[in-house]
Amino acid sequence: MGTAERINSSQRTLPYVEIMDSTLRDGEQTNGVSFLPHEKLMVARMLLHDVNVDRIEVASARVSEGEKEAVRMICRYADQIGKLDRVEVLGFVDGHLSVDWITDCGGKVINLLAKGSLKHCTHQLQKTPENHIADIKETVEYATSKGLSVNLYLEDWSNGMKDSPEYVYQLMDELSSVSTIKRFMLPDTLGVMNPLQVIEYFRKMIKRYPDIHFDFHAHNDYDLAVSNSLAAVLSGAKGLHVTVNGLGERCGNAPMASVQAILKDQFHAKTGIVEDQLNGISRLVEGYSGIAVAPNQPIVGENVFTQVAGVHADGDTKDKLYYNELIPERFGRKREYALGKNSGKANIAKNLEELGLELTPEQTKRVTQRITELGDKKEIVTQEDLPYIVSDVLKHDAPEDKxxxxxxxxxxxxxxxxxxxxxxxxxxxxxxxxxxxxxxxxxxxxxxxxxxxxxxxxxxxxxxxxxxxxxxxxxxxxxxxxxxxxxxxxxxxxxxxxxxxxxxxxxxxxxxxxxxxxxxx
Missing domain, CATH: 3.30.160.270 (Alpha-isopropylmalate synthase LeuA, regulatory domain)
Incomplete structure (x- = not known):
C-alpha cells in the first residue's frame, strides 16, 4: 500500500479527536499575559458553551489566591451547565497539596505533572525513577480518594523518547496498569520534535500500550506545532492540546483554529468544535491578553480573507477560481476585496457591487487610477470611501451630509x-x-x-x-x-x-x- 493509500485509509478510519484548550493555563504563560478572574470566566464560558471544546485546562494549582477564585468561578459555572468534568487543573506530585487545592476549588479533574525524561527526574527532582513512580502512585491514590479524575502529563516526553526511552517505558509499564489514570498526555515540552519523530515515537507508544488514551501537547519553537499535532493524530493520538491564537510560553502552542481547519479539511477528522465561533473566541482572547493576532494568522487574522490582487478578484467572479475550502462564512467571517495600488478593476468592481453602485468601464478605470494613486501614498481606502472617491473623480460634489x-x-x-x-x-x-x-x-x-x-x-x-x-x-x-x-x-x-x-x-x-x-x- 502506497503512502497516499495509507493516508486515505487513515482518513476513513480516523476516530473522533478530543480537543483540550489550555489557553487559561499554558497560554497564560505567554510573556506579559495575566488574565483577571472574571476574564478567565468569560473565556471559559465561551470555550465550553459556544466553541464546544471537549476539555479546558484553566490553571495551575497553588499559584495564587486570585487563581483560586478564578478556578472556583469556572467550576461553579461548569457545574451549572453540566460540564464540570470538562474543567481540568494542572497539579503536581506534591503529596496532598495540589489535590486539596483543586478539591477546595470545586474541581473534579487533576492533570498531574510527572517527569517524562530521565534527566528531568534525576536532575530536577533529584529522585530515582522508582521513587518518582512511587510518589506518582501515592498522589494518584489520594486524588482518587478525593473524587478526582486523573490525567497524567509526562513532562519532557519528547526528550525522554530521544535520550532515555527505557525510562519512559519503565514509567509507563508501572503506571499504565493504574486504572484510575484516564489519559496519558505526551508533551513536546521544548518544541524540539518534527513530524517524522512524532510518528515514530507515537507508534512505539501505541504498539506497546495499545489500550491507553494518549493526548499530544505541542509547542511551536520550530513552527511545527500544527504539523506535529496532525502527525500525532495520524499515528493514533486520541486528543490534542491547543490554545486560542497559539498563546503559550516562548513561541507558543498549537493554535486552535489552524488545528481544527486542517484536521477537518486534510484528514476528515471529527471534532466537537463549532467553527463559526473561532473568530469570536480569538477576538475575546486577543482583547483580554493584549497580544495582537498577526494580520496574516490563518483563519483568524484580519487580512486572511481579503483579496488584494485584482487578478484574484477577477478569478473569484469566474467560477470562484481563487477559493479553497477555507470559506470565510464557515468561520463567521466575510470575504473582502482590498482597495489599494494592487486592486485592479476587479477588486473595485466587487466593492462597488456591494454598495450597489454601477459605473461604466471608463468610469471604473478612472476610479481605479485614483485609488492606485492613493495606495502609492500609503493611504488606506475603505469601501465606505468609494462613493466620495467616485464623486470626486466624476467631478460631482459628494452628496450633502444628512x-x-x-x-x-x-x-x-x-x-x-x-x-x-x-x-x-x-x-x-x-x-x-x-x-x-x-x-x-x-x-x-x-x-x-x-x-x-x-x-x-x-x-x-x-x-x-x-x-x-x-x-x-x-x-x-x-x-x-x-x-x-x-x-x-x-x-x-x-x-x-x-x-x-x-x-x-x-x-x-x-x-x-x-x-x-x-x-x-
Missing part, C-alpha cells in the same frame, strides 16, 4: 464617568442628547443612541470593532487614524476618521457611517 454634528461637549472628572452633551441635525431637524459612558467616545455614542431611540425610534448600528493607529508613514505627533466597524443589515460597515484627537477621529468615522446609513434608507 447627519451633521452641530456641537458637543465631552467631559471627565476624577471619580466620575465621562459624560457627553451633543446636538445633531438629522435631515434638517436638530436634536439634543446626553449620556455617561466608560470613556469619552462611549458616552458620545450613548448620547447618539438616545437621540435615535427617543426621537427617531430607530435602531443604532452596533459597534463591532474599534482600532486606533497612526496612519502609515506618520510620526508619533501625526494624525490619529480611527477605523470603526459596525454591524449593519446583516453585514459589516467600516468607516475611518482622521484627526489630531482620538475622540474627534472616532466621531468623524461615526458620522461618516451615519451618513452612509441615511443614504441607504
Amino acid at each position: 447627519v451633521k454634528l452641530i456641537s458637543y461637549v465631552v467631559s471627565t472628572a476624577y471619580g466620575l464617568k465621562p459624560g457627553a452633551n451633543i446636538k445633531v441635525e438629522i435631515n434638517g431637524q436638530q436634536y439634543d442628547g446626553s449620556a455617561v459612558g466608560d470613556g469619552q467616545y462611549d458616552a458620545f455614542v450613548k448620547a447618539l443612541r438616545y437621540i435615535y431611540k427617543k426621537y427617531l425610534n430607530r435602531t443604532f448600528p452596533i459597534l463591532a470593532n474599534y482600532q486606533v493607529s497612526i496612519p502609515p508613514g506618520g510620526r508619533t505627533d501625526a494624525l490619529v487614524q480611527t477605523v470603526i466597524t459596525w454591524h449593519y443589515n446583516d453585514g459589516l460597515l467600516r468607516t475611518r476618521g482622521l484627526d489630531a484627537d482620538q475622540t474627534e477621529a472616532a466621531i468623524k468615522a461615526t458620522f461618516k457611517m451615519l451618513n452612509i446609513v441615511e443614504s441607504n434608507l
Whole structure:
C-alpha cells in the first residue's frame, strides 16, 4: 500500500479527536499575559458553551489566591451547565497539596505533572525513577480518594523518547496498569520534535500500550506545532492540546483554529468544535491578553480573507477560481476585496457591487487610477470611501451630509464617568442628547443612541470593532487614524476618521457611517 493509500485509509478510519484548550493555563504563560478572574470566566464560558471544546485546562494549582477564585468561578459555572468534568487543573506530585487545592476549588479533574525524561527526574527532582513512580502512585491514590479524575502529563516526553526511552517505558509499564489514570498526555515540552519523530515515537507508544488514551501537547519553537499535532493524530493520538491564537510560553502552542481547519479539511477528522465561533473566541482572547493576532494568522487574522490582487478578484467572479475550502462564512467571517495600488478593476468592481453602485468601464478605470494613486501614498481606502472617491473623480460634489454634528461637549472628572452633551441635525431637524459612558467616545455614542431611540425610534448600528493607529508613514505627533466597524443589515460597515484627537477621529468615522446609513434608507 502506497503512502497516499495509507493516508486515505487513515482518513476513513480516523476516530473522533478530543480537543483540550489550555489557553487559561499554558497560554497564560505567554510573556506579559495575566488574565483577571472574571476574564478567565468569560473565556471559559465561551470555550465550553459556544466553541464546544471537549476539555479546558484553566490553571495551575497553588499559584495564587486570585487563581483560586478564578478556578472556583469556572467550576461553579461548569457545574451549572453540566460540564464540570470538562474543567481540568494542572497539579503536581506534591503529596496532598495540589489535590486539596483543586478539591477546595470545586474541581473534579487533576492533570498531574510527572517527569517524562530521565534527566528531568534525576536532575530536577533529584529522585530515582522508582521513587518518582512511587510518589506518582501515592498522589494518584489520594486524588482518587478525593473524587478526582486523573490525567497524567509526562513532562519532557519528547526528550525522554530521544535520550532515555527505557525510562519512559519503565514509567509507563508501572503506571499504565493504574486504572484510575484516564489519559496519558505526551508533551513536546521544548518544541524540539518534527513530524517524522512524532510518528515514530507515537507508534512505539501505541504498539506497546495499545489500550491507553494518549493526548499530544505541542509547542511551536520550530513552527511545527500544527504539523506535529496532525502527525500525532495520524499515528493514533486520541486528543490534542491547543490554545486560542497559539498563546503559550516562548513561541507558543498549537493554535486552535489552524488545528481544527486542517484536521477537518486534510484528514476528515471529527471534532466537537463549532467553527463559526473561532473568530469570536480569538477576538475575546486577543482583547483580554493584549497580544495582537498577526494580520496574516490563518483563519483568524484580519487580512486572511481579503483579496488584494485584482487578478484574484477577477478569478473569484469566474467560477470562484481563487477559493479553497477555507470559506470565510464557515468561520463567521466575510470575504473582502482590498482597495489599494494592487486592486485592479476587479477588486473595485466587487466593492462597488456591494454598495450597489454601477459605473461604466471608463468610469471604473478612472476610479481605479485614483485609488492606485492613493495606495502609492500609503493611504488606506475603505469601501465606505468609494462613493466620495467616485464623486470626486466624476467631478460631482459628494452628496450633502444628512447627519451633521452641530456641537458637543465631552467631559471627565476624577471619580466620575465621562459624560457627553451633543446636538445633531438629522435631515434638517436638530436634536439634543446626553449620556455617561466608560470613556469619552462611549458616552458620545450613548448620547447618539438616545437621540435615535427617543426621537427617531430607530435602531443604532452596533459597534463591532474599534482600532486606533497612526496612519502609515506618520510620526508619533501625526494624525490619529480611527477605523470603526459596525454591524449593519446583516453585514459589516467600516468607516475611518482622521484627526489630531482620538475622540474627534472616532466621531468623524461615526458620522461618516451615519451618513452612509441615511443614504441607504
